[in-house]
Each structure stands twice: as C-alpha cells, then as structure tokens.
Amino acid sequence: MALSERARQRFAAYIDETDLANTNPTDDTGLLHFVAWALVHEPEALDEPFAYQSIMASHGLTDEKMRYIQTILRAAPELLAAVERERSTI
Numbered sequence: 001m002a003l004s005e006r007a008r009q010r011f012a013a014y015i016d017e018t019d020l021a022n023t024n025p026t027d028d029t030g031l032l033h034f035v036a037w038a039l040v041h042e043p044e045a046l047d048e049p050f051a052y053q054s055i056m057a058s059h060g061l062t063d064e065k066m067r068y069i070q071t072i073l074r075a076a077p078e079l080l081a082a083v084e085r086e087r088s089t090i
Contacts, residue, residue, distance in 0.1 A: 003052075014031060015059045018031070020061060020062065021062075023065060049073070052069065
C-alpha cells in the first residue's frame with residue numbers, strides 16, 4: 001500500500017522542523033507525535049519504509065538520522081502490540 005497524502009504531508013512537516021543531528025527520542029517530540037498519529041489514524045503508514053526513505057533523502061538527512069527515524073517507525077507498532085498483549089493479561 002502506498003503512503004497516503006496526509007501521512008506524507010505530516011511526515012514531511014516533521015522533517016522540515018527536525019534537528020538534523022538529534023537522535024534522542026526524548027527531545028524529538030515531532031517524530032513521536034507523527035508516530036502516535038499514525039498508530040491511531042493510519043497504522044499501515046508505518047509499513048512504508050521506502051516512502052520515508054525517499055522523503056528523508058530528498059531533505060538531505062544524514063544516514064544516522066535516517067536509521068534512527070526508521071528504527072522508531074518500525075518499532076512503534078511492535079511496542080504497541082506488546083503493550084496491548086500485556087494489558088490483556090491483567
């Protein structure tokens with residue numbers, strides 16, 4: 001599935017505002033806000049690594065920043081699923 005235009009716009013807005021050197025999730029609230037939005041509204045958007053790679057490359061992000069972002073995007077659904085599984089055992 002292709003990345004929706006809304007997800008593409010929201011991600012591009014995050015990229016426009018991010019600190020290109022910062023790879024600390026505690027400081028990078030824009031990425032966490034994007035991921036939270038995607039988890040709630042378009043979880044399938046998190047399965048589009050090549051679309052994100054293209055956007056990041058066109059904005060000149062470093063390899064380190066791109067790997068950091070891709071790691072967060074890929075881990076988010078798994079983390080949410082693990083939390084939901086844990087809650088179901090309570």
